Amino acid sequence: MDAEISLRVDGESHRLTVDTRTTLLDALRERLGNTSPKKGCDHGQCGACTVLLDGRRSLICLALAVAHDGAEITTADGLAPAGELHPVQQAFLEQDAFQCGYCTPGQVCSAVGVLDEVDRGWPSHVTEDLTGDVELSHDEVAERMSGNLCRCAAYVNIVPAVQQAGGAR
Amino acid sequence: MKPFSYARPGDVAEAVREVAAEPNAVFLAGGTNLVDHLKLGVATPDLVVDVRTLTSQEVTDLPDGGLRLGAASTNSEVAADRRVRERYPVLAQALLAGATGQLRNAATTGGNPLQRTRCVYFQDVTTPCNKREPGSGCSAVGGYTRYHAVLGVDAALPDPDAPGTCIATHPSDMAVALAALDAQVQVLGPSGARTLPFTDLHRLPGDDPATDTTLGHGELITAIDLPPLPAGTRSAYRKVRDRASYAFALVSVAAVVTDDGVRLALGGVAHTPWRATRAEELLRGRALTDDVVRAAMDAELAAAQPQPGIDGGNGFKIPLVHRTVVATLRQLTTEAQA
Numbered sequence: 001m002d003a004e005i006s007l008r009v010d011g012e013s014h015r016l017t018v019d020t021r022t023t024l025l026d027a028l029r030e031r032l033g034n035t036s037p038k039k040g041c042d043h044g045q046c047g048a049c050t051v052l053l054d055g056r057r058s059l060i061c062l063a064l065a066v067a068h069d070g071a072e073i074t075t076a077d078g079l080a081p082a083g084e085l086h087p088v089q090q091a092f093l094e095q096d097a098f099q100c101g102y103c104t105p106g107q108v109c110s111a112v113g114v115l116d117e118v119d120r121g122w123p124s125h126v127t128e129d130l131t132g133d134v135e136l137s138h139d140e141v142a143e144r145m146s147g148n149l150c151r152c153a154a155y156v157n158i159v160p161a162v163q164q165a166g167g168a169r
Numbered sequence: 170m171k172p173f174s175y176a177r178p179g180d181v182a183e184a185v186r187e188v189a190a191e192p193n194a195v196f197l198a199g200g201t202n203l204v205d206h207l208k209l210g211v212a213t214p215d216l217v218v219d220v221r222t223l224t225s226q227e228v229t230d231l232p233d234g235g236l237r238l239g240a241a242s243t244n245s246e247v248a249a250d251r252r253v254r255e256r257y258p259v260l261a262q263a264l265l266a267g268a269t270g271q272l273r274n275a276a277t278t279g280g281n282p283l284q285r286t287r288c289v290y291f292q293d294v295t296t297p298c299n300k301r302e303p304g305s306g307c308s309a310v311g312g313y314t315r316y317h318a319v320l321g322v323d324a325a326l327p328d329p330d331a332p333g334t335c336i337a338t339h340p341s342d343m344a345v346a347l348a349a350l351d352a353q354v355q356v357l358g359p360s361g362a363r364t365l366p367f368t369d370l371h372r373l374p375g376d377d378p379a380t381d382t383t384l385g386h387g388e389l390i391t392a393i394d395l396p397p398l399p400a401g402t403r404s405a406y407r408k409v410r411d412r413a414s415y416a417f418a419l420v421s422v423a424a425v426v427t428d429d430g431v432r433l434a435l436g437g438v439a440h441t442p443w444r445a446t447r448a449e450e451l452l453r454g455r456a457l458t459d460d461v462v463r464a465a466m467d468a469e470l471a472a473a474q475p476q477p478g479i480d481g482g483n484g485f486k487i488p489l490v491h492r493t494v495v496a497t498l499r500q501l502t503t504e505a506q507a
Contacts, residue, residue, distance in 0.1 A: 001174050020175040020217070023204070043205050047271060056245075056274040062204045063275070066175045067197060067219050113270060122249040125265040125414065130254040146414035147269025 005069040009034055010078025024060035024068055025049045028075070036077035036105045040149070047148035050106035050113075051075045057113025059147075076105035079112065088112050088165040095161035099152035107148045111162045114144045118166065136166040170207050177219040181357055181391060184220050189359040189387030191216045196389055198241065198280035201272050206285070210294045211301060224279060224391050228252065234397030237355075240279030240390050244343065245270065247278060257395055259404035259423050263346035266408040269415050279390040282344045282354075282370060285381060286337035286440075287417055289313055299335050299378040307334040307378075314478030316417060319486050320439040321373045322474045335378030336476055338437055339371060340417050345436035346406055348444050349423035352395055358388035367393070371441035378440075402427045403505055407497045408436070409489060420490040422497045426505070430454065431498065438473075438490055445469045448494070457502045459495055466491045 006015045007024075009032060016031055025042075028034040028051075037060060040048030044062040051060055052074040060073075079086040085093070088111045098104045118140075123130050126143045134140065141159045150158065178184045188194040194216035197203055206212035225239025228250045236257070238247055247253055248264035268276065276284075290296045290308035297306040309317055310329040317336040327334045344367075352367040370382050384390075398404075404425040410416040421436035430453040433445040451465035470491060475484030 001172055003175060020173060021170045021207070043208065044201060044272065047269070050271055053274075057271050058274050059201075059271045062201050062272075064175070064197070064200060064204060064217075067177075067200065067221065110271065113274075117245075117249075117270065120249065122245065123254065123261070123265065125262075127265075130258055130261055131251070143414050144270055147271050 003066045003069075005065060007032075007065075007068070007071055007073060009073045010075055018065045020064065020066050022065045024053070024063040024065045024071070024073070027065040028060070028073070034075055034077065036075035037109075038102055038105060040103065040106075045149075046103070046106075047110060048103050048106040050109045050148065052109055052113060055116075057110050074109070076108045079108065086112070088115070088162070091161040091165040092158075095157045095164060096154075097157040097161035098150075098154050103148060103150045103152075107145070107150065107158060110145060110148045111158075111165060114141070114162060115166050117144070136163050138163075141166075171210070171213045173207075173214050174216045175219065176216065178223070181220065181223045181389060184218050184223055185357055185359060185387050185389050187216070187218050188389070192386070194218055196220050198277045199243070199275040201268070201276045202280070202284040206292075209292055211285075211292055220279075220389060221277070224389075231394060231397075236395045238278040238393045238395065240277060240392055242278045243274055244268070244276040244278070244281060245273040248273065253395075256398065257346075257350060257404065259349060259406045259425060260343070260346040260395070262406035263342040263408075263421075263423060266406060266418075266421070267342035278343075278393055281341055282347065282367075282393075283382065283384075283390070284341055287316065287340045288337040289316075291337060299332055299374075300337060300381075301379070303377070303379045304332045306330050306332075307336065309336050310334060310476070312478060313480045314476040314483045315480050316419070316437070317476050317478075317483055318439045319473045319475055319483060320435070320443050320470075321441065322439075322476070325474045326477060333374060333376040333378060335374040335440065337374075337378075337440060339381075339439070339441055341442070342406070342408060342418065342421060342436060344371070344442040345421055345434045346423045347393065347395075348434035348442040349404070349425045349432045350395055350398075351432065352393050354390055355392040355394065356384065356388050357391050358385055362391075364394075368442075368444050373440050381440075398425070399427050399429075401505075403501045405497055405501055407493055407500075409493055420486050420493055422490065422493045424494070424497045424501060426457070426498070426501045431457065433494065435490055435494075438486055445494075457498050459499060462495050462498050463491070466494050 040046035418437035
């Protein structure tokens with residue numbers, strides 16, 4: 001069964017007809033040609049499809065496109081204007097925070113979301129004082145990024161990259 | 170994925186009517202569990218009714234001093250709400266111990282308690298499962314039982330062919346905290362609105378393992394209310410898992426300590442969030458020394474049935490949950506004296 005929806009992806013508006021079974025991930029990759037979000041597990045376990053969905057990091061393999069009519073989506077591709085890099089992207093380069101790169105767009109979007117959540121004062125599972133300040137410690141970054149798997153195990157450089165981007169804001 | 174119709178009605182009353190009128194209809198909220206089940210073939214609805222934008226996304230103060238969590242409030246927003254962090258730390262901790270940042274941004278207050286078991290056999294449509302396909306049997310008995318129940322189960326090795334057999338656990342962390350907090354569930358259904366205690370929301374398998382909750386078809390959670398807690402209440406959630414992050418509980422404990430006594434709920438051990446009422450009775454009016462807590466937990470766990478399994482079974486859960494309760498209450502009483 002088909003439904004007509006509109007999406008705003010990386011600043012561009014699109015109108016498209018989708019089968020109700022289509023996920024946002026498939027709509028972006030297969031219909032709009034935006035291959036920045038990756039399909040890893042397709043079951044919400046790996047984080048490769050992470051984008052900013054209406055401002056919050058989210059897994060779009062578990063989001064039905066029809067249920068997100070009118071959504072504003074930013075992928076890693078849309079984080080920075082052409083020719084420039086977002087501070088998180090720059091930090092990933094400088095810290096050598098990837099090897100094959102397949103999980104990287106998801107890692108980058110997740111990290112942007114993490115830094116926003118820290119700015120808002122949101123605690124995490126490892127935050128000692130639930131009502132106190134949040135510091136971007138190793139443990140905090142590792143816990144907050146735990147939904148993004150890296151098969152190359154670049155974690156040891158991803159954590160400093162997120163810390164660097166957090167400090168550079 | 171099986172084709173389905175999608176509807177986003179104008180309001181919750183219409184959503185309830187639409188689901189009630191179609192026997193094979195389901196509600197969709199954050200979708201973190203349902204969309205996965207659509208892909209796996211575990212859920213095969215004809216109609217999906219989207220309620221994500223129909224119920225409140227807000228956390229609001231109640232006149233009695235409690236809090237109302239709108240059904241569409243996300244797990245991340247509730248965990249970050251300052252009132253929740255200050256007054257109901259057990260709930261903030263439970264939410265933050267569950268899933269990941271991305272999933273918590275999508276998962277909702279109404280949907281989280283209604284997520285289904287992560288029993289590997291339930292999620293694998295090629296294996297018999299009484300919960301997914303009533304009467305087909307239980308593949309978990311004697312199989313991989315590390316994440317399965319020890320409480321609310323009749324025997325150490327129930328009859329796998331009996332239609333009532335199910336040793337699955339409820340996967341939610343949030344639900345364990347809500348059970349300990351004596352939360353109230355606001356429900357709208359085809360015959361009107363009602364309120365039920367959170368501890369009455371989930372049910373043991375009985376002779377109908379396919380039914381997880383006491384909600385009727387078409388009944389929708391519109392909000393969950395947290396009752397006010399007396400001044401000086403302390404609460405905590407402790408989760409034990411195979412990884413430091415992003416893993417379901419092997420066992421978990423939600424504890425709420427007031428001057429009147431202790432409220433205890435256990436996760437990862439039963440088909441429901443398990444309210445440890447036997448232990449609570451024995452702890453009422455007692456100083457919470459380790460010995461007293463140990464004796465209370467001995468009584469609570471006396472009927473536990475460790476499940477053998479090809480992965481070594483889950484008998485380890487009994488001493489593990491016992492010690493986790495002792496450690497959690499020790500932490501709360503030590504903090505209170507500090």
